[in-house]
Amino acid sequence: xxxTPKARRKNWGLAALFLFPSLFIFGxxxxxxxxxxxxxxxFQTPPYPGLPSKYIGFSQYASILSSSEFMQSLLSTxxxxxxxxxxxxxxxLALAVAAHKALRGMAIFRVIFSSTVVTSVAVGALIFGTLxxxxxGFLPWLGINPNPPLLQSPTWALPSIAAMAIWQFLGLxxxxxxxxxxxLPDDVLEASRVDGAGAWTTFWRVTVPMLSPTIFFGLVVxxxxxxxxxxxxxxxxxxxxxxxxHVNVLLYYIYQSIQGTNPDPGxxxxxxxxLFVIILIFTLLQLRFVERRVHYAGK
Amino acid sequence: xxxxxxxxxxxxxxxxxxxxxxxxxxxxxARYLILTVGSLIVIIPIYLAIVNSLLVPSQLxxxxxxxxxxxxxxxxxxxxxxxxxxxxxxxNSLIQTIIIxxxxxxxxxxxxxAFAFLEFPFKRTLFVIFLSTLxxxxxxxxxxxxxxxxxxxWMNTFQGLTVPFLATGFGVxxxxxxxxxxxxxxxxAALLDGYGNxxxxxxxxxxxxxxxxxxxxxxxxxxxxxQYLWPLLVSGNDNKIRTVQIGLKQLAATQLDQINVSLAGTxxxxxxxxxxxxxxxxxxxxxxxxxxxx
Numbered sequence: 001x002x003x004t005p006k007a008r009r010k011n012w013g014l015a016a017l018f019l020f021p022s023l024f025i026f027g028x029x030x031x032x033x034x035x036x037x038x039x040x041x042x043f044q045t046p047p048y049p050g051l052p053s054k055y056i057g058f059s060q061y062a063s064i065l066s067s068s069e070f071m072q073s074l075l076s077t078x079x080x081x082x083x084x085x086x087x088x089x090x091x092x093l094a095l096a097v098a099a100h101k102a103l104r105g106m107a108i109f110r111v112i113f114s115s116t117v118v119t120s121v122a123v124g125a126l127i128f129g130t131l132x133x134x135x136x137g138f139l140p141w142l143g144i145n146p147n148p149p150l151l152q153s154p155t156w157a158l159p160s161i162a163a164m165a166i167w168q169f170l171g172l173x174x175x176x177x178x179x180x181x182x183x184l185p186d187d188v189l190e191a192s193r194v195d196g197a198g199a200w201t202t203f204w205r206v207t208v209p210m211l212s213p214t215i216f217f218g219l220v221v222x223x224x225x226x227x228x229x230x231x232x233x234x235x236x237x238x239x240x241x242x243x244x245x246h247v248n249v250l251l252y253y254i255y256q257s258i259q260g261t262n263p264d265p266g267x268x269x270x271x272x273x274x275l276f277v278i279i280l281i282f283t284l285l286q287l288r289f290v291e292r293r294v295h296y297a298g299k
Numbered sequence: 300x301x302x303x304x305x306x307x308x309x310x311x312x313x314x315x316x317x318x319x320x321x322x323x324x325x326x327x328x329a330r331y332l333i334l335t336v337g338s339l340i341v342i343i344p345i346y347l348a349i350v351n352s353l354l355v356p357s358q359l360x361x362x363x364x365x366x367x368x369x370x371x372x373x374x375x376x377x378x379x380x381x382x383x384x385x386x387x388x389x390x391n392s393l394i395q396t397i398i399i400x401x402x403x404x405x406x407x408x409x410x411x412x413a414f415a416f417l418e419f420p421f422k423r424t425l426f427v428i429f430l431s432t433l434x435x436x437x438x439x440x441x442x443x444x445x446x447x448x449x450x451x452x453w454m455n456t457f458q459g460l461t462v463p464f465l466a467t468g469f470g471v472x473x474x475x476x477x478x479x480x481x482x483x484x485x486x487x488a489a490l491l492d493g494y495g496n497x498x499x500x501x502x503x504x505x506x507x508x509x510x511x512x513x514x515x516x517x518x519x520x521x522x523x524x525x526q527y528l529w530p531l532l533v534s535g536n537d538n539k540i541r542t543v544q545i546g547l548k549q550l551a552a553t554q555l556d557q558i559n560v561s562l563a564g565t566x567x568x569x570x571x572x573x574x575x576x577x578x579x580x581x582x583x584x585x586x587x588x589x590x591x592x593x
Contacts, residue, residue, distance in 0.1 A: 014496055015419035018409040022429070025406070025466035030432050033443030040443075091337075098333040111577060112338045115345075117587070118572035120525035122547040126565040127348045129551065130558055137364040138347060170341065172587060179588040199326065228438055231527035235548045251438050255528070258442050268442040276439040283434070 034276075040269035053266065064270045069243065070253075074274075076158060077249040080229065083162035084169060085222040089215065091166070092173025097203070099174075100181045110178070117171030121231030128164040129236045151236055157245040161232050169225055173218055180214025181207070216286050223282045227275065230255065250275050345569075352376075352562035359558055372559060379550065379564035384538065388546035389567070392524055395542055398461045399523040400516055407470030407515065412500050414471070415478035416486065432468035438528065445532050455537045460530060464523065470515050473589050477511040478504060510582070517579045518586035524572065543568045 041060060043053040064070055099109045116124075131138050134149035146153060150160045184207065192206045208215070230251045233242060239256060242248040248256065250271060257268040351359060352375055353368035380386045413419070414426055444463055453459030481504065489499040505512070530542045541549070547568055550561040576583065 011417045011496075012419045015413040015417040018413040018417070019425065021406045022410040022466040022471060023425075025463070026429070026432050026468075028447065029444055029463035030435055030440060033440035033447065034435050036443045037439070094333065095337045098330050098337065101330070103327075103330075109334050109338060111580065112341050114580065114584075115573060115576060116341060117583070118521060118525075118576045119569060120544050120547075120572075121527050122544040123565050123569045126547055126551055126561060127344050130351060130562060131344060131347060133558070136351070136359050136558070137362040141362045141364055167340070167344065175584050175587050179584060224436065228436065230438075231544070231548075234527075234531070235551055251528075254438070254442065258445065259532075265442060265446075272439045272442060276435065279436060279439075280434060 037269040037272050037276075040265050041273060043266050045264045045266045060266055061270055064267055065274070069248075070271075072243070072246065073248050073250055073253045076246050077227065077278075080158060080162055080165075080249055081223060081226040083159060084165045084226045084229075085219065088166045088169040088173045088222055089177075089218050091170055092218070093177045093211075093215070095170075095174050096177035096181055097207075100178065113174040114171050116168050117175060119168055119171075121168070121229075122235060124164050124168045125232040125235040128160075128167070128232075132160055152241070152245070154245050157237060157247050161229070161236070161247060164232050165226065165229055169222060172225070173222065176214060176218045176221065177211075180211050180217075183214075184210050216289060220283050220286045223286070224279060227251065227279055227282075250278075348562050349566055352559050352566055354559055356556065356559055375557075375559045375563035376567065378557075378560045379567060383546070383550050383560060383564050384541075385543065385546055385550070385564050385567055387538065388541055388543045391540050392542040392544075394457060395460050395526075395530070395540075396520055396523045398457065399464050400519045402461075402465045403467050403470055403519045404512060404516060406466045407474050408500075408505070408512070410466075410471045411474035411478055412496075412504065414475045416496070416499070416504075429468050429471050432466075433472070437463075441528060441532070444529075448533060454533060455535060455539055457540055459533045460540055460542075461523075463529070467519065469589075470519065473515055473586065474508065474511060476589075477508050481507055511585070513579070514582040514586040514589075517575070517582040520575070521572070521583070 042055055042057050044056045044060060046053055095113050099106055099113060119127075129151070130136055132150045134140075134145070139145060139150070144150075146156060150156045188210065189202060189206060192202045197205065227249075228251060229249060233247050233249065233252050234255070237245055237247050239260070242252055242256070254268050254271045254275065257264045257271060347364070347366075350366065350368055353371040353373070354365060355370060355372060358365055358370075410429065414422065414429075448454060448459040448463070451459075453462070485503055485507075486499070489503055494502065525544065526542070527544050530540075530545050531548075534541045534545055547561070547564060550564045
């Protein structure tokens with residue numbers, strides 16, 4: 001397109017005007033706080049509010065990252081992610097494969113399987129909190145009646161929260177997998193069947209490799225989702241018990257550092273950086289893996 | 300499946316057909332079995348929440364648990380609405396969500412239009428900067444944002460609740476893709492007709508991009524309605540701007556002996572979104588899977 005110099009300059013002004021609102025919000029509420037974390041992480045929060053905070057540089061990282069509380073929080077977080085993401089994705093894939101064919105009643109099944117995507121963490125927490133409540137008769141009727149109750153047990157609290165998160169992630173996982181399946185060219189699957197491959201072989205040798213971009217997209221989305229889990233813990237466990245029940249995942253640990261009577265911005269900043277770096281590593285690893293797999297699959 | 304992998308010409312036609320038919324039937328049954336089990340996993344918790352919301356509290360501990368409300372306590376719903384303040388919280392959530400959705404669309408449309416149709420210096424760099432916001436989860440910036448909001452005096456206000464979310468890298472990315480896929484002849488025809496950029500945006504681009512804007516709207520509606528961490532931090536102990544999600548936490552905490560009422564509140568908070576899902580399923584799927592399928 002050929003534009004006169006005058007029109008071009010007019011374009012610059014308009015572009016600046018159009019970009020400004022987004023850039024302003026990003027500057028103030030994304031980039032500034034992001035970089036401010038790195039500055040704050042160098043300062044030790046004073047023992048009493050009102051005193052000036054002290055510059056201690058990188059030793060703050062060392063003292064927090066080597067604390068047993070941090071290690072425990074990190075392990076809980078990773079364990080939680082491992083419980084939620086693979087299970088959620090496998091269930092989503094299984095349901096998507098089952099609901100993929102245009103058969104009778106499939107529209108209803110699809111709405112049902114997608115439905116948990118619209119549930120909020122608070123809704124999920126209240127529904128499952130009631131089911132897991134030891135007074136309510138449902139679990140005891142099934143013969144599940146541990147003492148201490150599920151959500152008060154250091155062994156079972158985290159897996160119980162994970163079960164809720166899987167249920168809630170299932171909707172998104174199903175939607176992503178179904179969209180992936182529907183984007184596959186039918187002729188390739190048909191060709192494999194004509195070649196005499198059974199359903200099981202076709203699924204593992206043809207469908208899954210071709211679906212690998214979708215599966216890894218699901219992995220990235222699911223990992224980020226799992227790292228952001230917060231509401232269920234806040235509603236069902238609460239600050240006093242989170243650490244003792246081994247459910248103080250990183251985000252909850254950050255929340256505890258800024259709330260309460262003695263907020264610790266320095267610690268919160270270090271933990272925020274750690275959370276960012278872990279999510280970044282997971283995302284990049286998965287993206288790298290996608291590229292390799294996609295090439296491997298010959299696409 | 301060994302049967303279907305046998306060379307077809309070796310088998311005589313008649314038994315092969317019945318065998319395949321049987322195989323097909325079995326597979327169909329297996330499929331519906333998986334579908335039914337999956338549906339039960341999803342539905343039972345929701346169904347029990349609805350049943351439990353209608354029970355007399357003493358029935359809750361009963362074994363076996365009642366799977367049908369024999370003596371439905373419909374009053375739990377008005378109770379949750381008024382004495383649980385859910386009516387107020389839903390109004391607050393609606394205000395918050397409408398502000399975020401409408402302004403996110405405005406900022407995204409403008410920025411996406413600039414990236415798709417305008418020429419300006421540092422275009423690539425700026426686009427990378429926009430994309431990089433997708434790599435910074437909000438949770439990572441939450442500590443500092445809280446002190447920004449508090450030094451602006453915006454705690455317990457709708458500004459504080461919404462302003463940090465008025466721009467979205469995802470929205471810009473989604474809309475830019477859609478704008479770029481419009482036929483380039485449109486742009487030339489509009490220029491020939493003497494349309495300026497603004498008229499091209501409002502008369503040509505926006506009407507043609509309605510489906511993708513709807514997808515962004517549904518996505519951002521869901522995201523803001525279901526926000527938890529930020530409203531919890533900003534609304535503090537004040538009722539004034541408390542949203543449904545935080546209201547549910549309150550409902551769970553203050554009325555432990557009234558599980559039925561808190562579950563009624565849960566159903567009230569959940570139902571509008573199920574209706575939304577059924578109406579806008581296509582748009583929702585489109586936005587959720589943006590980037591997953593090439």
